[in-house]
Amino acid sequence: MITVDNLTVRFGPATAVDGVSLHVEKGESFGLVGESGSGKSTILRTAVGLTADWTGRIEIDGLDARHTRPRDLARRVQMVFQDPYASLHPRFVIGRAIAEPMRIQGMENIDRRVGELLDMIGLNASFRYRYPHELSGGQRQRVAIARALALQPGVLLLDEPTSALDVSVQAEILNLLADLREELGLTFLIVSHNLAVISHMCDRLMVMQNAQAVETLTRDQLRARAFASDYTRKLIEAT
Amino acid sequence: MSLVEIENLRITFPSDTGPVQAVRGVSLSLGRERLGIVGESGSGKSLTGRALMGVLPEHARLDVDRMEFDGIDLTRAGPRQRRRLRGGRMGMILQDPKFSLNPVMRVGAQIVESIRIGDRSLSRAAARARALETLEAVHIRAPDRVFDLYPHELSGGMGQRVMIAMMVVRQPDLLIADEPTSALDVTVQEQVMSILDDAVRSRGMGLVLISHDLHLVSRFCDRVVIMYSGRIVETLPAANLAGAVHPYTRGLLACLPDIDGTAARLPVLNRDPAWAQA
Numbered sequence: 001m002i003t004v005d006n007l008t009v010r011f012g013p014a015t016a017v018d019g020v021s022l023h024v025e026k027g028e029s030f031g032l033v034g035e036s037g038s039g040k041s042t043i044l045r046t047a048v049g050l051t052a053d054w055t056g057r058i059e060i061d062g063l064d065a066r067h068t069r070p071r072d073l074a075r076r077v078q079m080v081f082q083d084p085y086a087s088l089h090p091r092f093v094i095g096r097a098i099a100e101p102m103r104i105q106g107m108e109n110i111d112r113r114v115g116e117l118l119d120m121i122g123l124n125a126s127f128r129y130r131y132p133h134e135l136s137g138g139q140r141q142r143v144a145i146a147r148a149l150a151l152q153p154g155v156l157l158l159d160e161p162t163s164a165l166d167v168s169v170q171a172e173i174l175n176l177l178a179d180l181r182e183e184l185g186l187t188f189l190i191v192s193h194n195l196a197v198i199s200h201m202c203d204r205l206m207v208m209q210n211a212q213a214v215e216t217l218t219r220d221q222l223r224a225r226a227f228a229s230d231y232t233r234k235l236i237e238a239t
Numbered sequence: 240m241s242l243v244e245i246e247n248l249r250i251t252f253p254s255d256t257g258p259v260q261a262v263r264g265v266s267l268s269l270g271r272e273r274l275g276i277v278g279e280s281g282s283g284k285s286l287t288g289r290a291l292m293g294v295l296p297e298h299a300r301l302d303v304d305r306m307e308f309d310g311i312d313l314t315r316a317g318p319r320q321r322r323r324l325r326g327g328r329m330g331m332i333l334q335d336p337k338f339s340l341n342p343v344m345r346v347g348a349q350i351v352e353s354i355r356i357g358d359r360s361l362s363r364a365a366a367r368a369r370a371l372e373t374l375e376a377v378h379i380r381a382p383d384r385v386f387d388l389y390p391h392e393l394s395g396g397m398g399q400r401v402m403i404a405m406m407v408v409r410q411p412d413l414l415i416a417d418e419p420t421s422a423l424d425v426t427v428q429e430q431v432m433s434i435l436d437d438a439v440r441s442r443g444m445g446l447v448l449i450s451h452d453l454h455l456v457s458r459f460c461d462r463v464v465i466m467y468s469g470r471i472v473e474t475l476p477a478a479n480l481a482g483a484v485h486p487y488t489r490g491l492l493a494c495l496p497d498i499d500g501t502a503a504r505l506p507v508l509n510r511d512p513a514w515a516q517a
Contacts (some may be wrong), residue, residue, distance in 0.1 A: 035424035036395065047290070134500050166279040166451060171494035171505035178504065193424060200496035200505070238425035239498060 001026040001155060001187040002047070007056035009042050016042040018211040019056075024204075026154070029181065029188040031202035033195055033235065036207040040191045044157040047189075048079050061154050074101065078148035082160035084140035088132040094118075094129035094143050101150045117146040120178065138169035142176065149180070158190045162197065174201060195239045199223070207232050242413055242445040243269040243291065246305040250286050252471075253298060260300075262286050263469035269413075271443040275456030275477065277491075278466035284449045287466070288415045291447070292331050293321040309412060327357055330406035334418040335427075340390040346401045347386030348372070353405045357372030373408040374401070376436050396427035400434065407438050414438065417449040432459050453480065453491055465491075468515040487514050 002024040009017040016037040025220065032040040034138050046054050049070050056065040058065035059233075061076040081087040088097055102110045103136050118127060121142040132140055141161065148156055159176065162170040181188060198205050199222055207214040209228065214229045227233065262283040267274070289295050291306070291311070304312040312357050313321070325331075333339045333351065341349055350370040354359060361369070367386075368388040374382035377392035377400040390398060399419060406414060416435060420428040436459060438444050450456050457477040465473045465488045473485040483489050490508040 021473075035426060167491060168279065168494050168508035171496075171507050174496065175504050175507065194496075195425075196496040196498050196500070199498040200500055234426055236498065238429055 001028070001061055001070040002189060003057070004047070005057040005059075007043065007044050007046065007054060007058065009039070009051050009054040011051075011053070015211050016051075017046070017054075019083075020206075020208070020213045021056075022206055022216070024187060024189060024211070026187055027181075027185055028188065028204065029202045030190045030199035031205035032189070032208060033193065033198050033205055034194065034208035034214075037210075039211040040208050041159050044079060044159050044189065044191055047157060048077060048113040049073065051224055070224070072106065074153075075105065075151045077151045077157060078139070078151065079159065080144050080161050083164050084144050085132070085164070087144050088140055088147075090132055093129050093131055094123075094135070097143060097152055098134075098147045101147060105151060107151075111160050113150065116182065117150060118151070120180070120232050121146045123128065132231040136169075137165050138172060141169075141173055145176065145180070147175075149184070152184075153186045154185075155189070158188060160192055163192070163194065165193065170197075177201070195222075195235055207235065241268050242309055243267065244305060244307040245287075245291065245303065246437060247303060248287065248290060249302040250283070250290060250295065251300040251302070252433070253300075258300075261469055262290070265466070265469075265471055265472075267446065267464065269445050271412075271439075272447075272462065273439055273448060273460040273477075275460035275463040276447060276449045276466060277451065277453050277456050277463055279491075281468075282463075282466040283289065283469040284418050284466050288331070288447060290416050292325060292329060292415055294325070294331070326353065326406075326411075326414045326448075327409055328440050329415045330409065330411035332399075332402050332406055332414065332416040332419045335396065335422050336390065336393070336402050339402055340398060342390050345387055346388055346393065347371075347374075349480050350386075350401070350405050350408060354408055357409045369408065370404075373404045376407070376437075377401075377404045377475065378430060389472040396423050396431065399423060399427075399431055401510060403431065403434055411444065413445045414474065415447045415449070418451070419448070420455070421450070421452070434461050435459070454495070470515070472514060485514075 004020060004022045007017055020043060034040050042051060047058050047060060047065055063076055070096050098114050098117055099110050101163060102113060115125060118125060123142055162173050180186060188211050190201055197221060204216060204218050206216045209231050214231050215227060217227055245267040248262055248265040249260060250259045251260050265287055289303055289454045295301060303436055305315060347370055352365045354366045371382045371386060374385055379385050379400055402508050420431050423431060434448060439446050443465060448456055457480045460477045463475050463477050464471050466485050473483060475483055493506045494508055508513055
């Protein structure tokens with residue numbers, strides 16, 4: 001479903017991602033962990049066309065990310081960002097924020113679909129006419145998830161989806177994401193600095209450090225502490 | 240004798256629909272120990288720290304029956320005395336060094352400034368030497384080089400260590416650290432906390448650690464106070480979080496994912512309106 005092959009991303013003289021490869025099966029949930037600056041978010045951003053200077057190959061749901069129109073790519077893959085305060089347009093009511101991707105794609109029955117999406121993420125219909133500032137952080141993240149699901153993509157890229165939330169809200173959002181994945185058969189690529197979140201959510205994970213892949217583990221290997229690198233051990237100890 | 244005594248602290252904000260009480264009758268006592276205050280956003284934990292420090296937002300109204308720092312009645316202390324205490328005997332570290340350091344001043348100069356405000360008799364050279372020592376004490380490699388850097392040239396972890404250096408260089412008796420490591424990577428968190436820990440152990444400083452992270456707080460504190468909706472719902476020895484009896488505390492502990500957890504779904508918190516009353 002997702003193939004990243006020898007990806008290198010540069011920001012001017014700095015190399016943010018250095019020859020990283022990974023493969024995620026359809027329906028799988030794959031995690032990227034590592035400290036800030038390790039390049040994990042940059043991989044996600046590159047996959048949806050948010051960085052310019054990169055080499056290597058990214059394929060999502062059969063589409064080559066480099067040669068596919070953003071509009072077409074958007075129907076297959078969507079991103080949920082860390083900060084629900086920054087990722088929603090402050091002057092769009094919730095209904096409009098969720099409708100926006102469908103409007104851009106010229107879809108029909110948008111109104112009915114917005115209702116369904118709100119229902120799916122567990123917010124009642126009255127939220128449609130509220131502004132982001134009237135919502136809590138957890139509610140906003142639900143809206144961001146609804147917006148990401150509006151075009152019925154097969155892949156969600158989740159960049160620290162719960163790091164800005166209180167732990168009780170984090171649990172609700174993680175449960176929601178797990179339910180949605182099962183219901184809709186989604187494929188997840190999740191970035192987090194929190195190994196516990198990744199272990200809870202992901203079948204496999206890749207540990208990153210200094211722009212490079214350190215190692216890839218299955219959840220069982222992680223839990224059996226069957227890792228090879230010293231850095232992974234440090235991460236586990238610190239969690 | 241205790242370092243801090245707070246009795247029945249209330250903090251109120253005006254709003255369109257009448258006054259809103261954000262802190263509702265908090266009482267605390269702190270010795271030369273490490274006290275953690277844990278709660279979710281809006282629980283009043285940061286406001287409690289700010290009230291003690293004397294840096295509440297202007298429109299906040301503070302009522303308290305008793306608030307003392309080392310025998311000094313803070314309710315009667317004037318602005319000048321509060322100012323002298325701040326940065327001297329009381330220090331505060333905030334979450335994000337990006338917003339707490341002066342962006343147009345080299346970090347060395349900022350540390351020197353905080354030293355010289357406290358001790359004007361110190362020569363420039365002596366203050367510089369002290370600043371370098373302090374940078375070294377917070378585990379900054381090549382303090383000479385870092386001394387001449389601007390805040391934007393520092394990583395988050397280095398910035399936070401510089402903040403700590405600025406605070407501990409005055410050797411405060413009390414340090415209030417409000418989410419000091421939330422902006423940092425887990426591996427850096429440990430280093431920053433151990434620096435604070437050193438200060439407590441070596442000088443008998445009192446530390447108030449405010450955080451949403453129950454596990455972090457329990458690892459580094461002696462006692463943990465759990466706040467919910469402007470009140471303290473439970474106080475526990477940090478070593479005995481498992482012994483929590485309040486359903487809110489138990490709920491918070493239960494809803495954390497665990498590396499070795501097996502549950503497909505995380506338990507969620509069902510908020511009982513009674514928690515806010517109790």
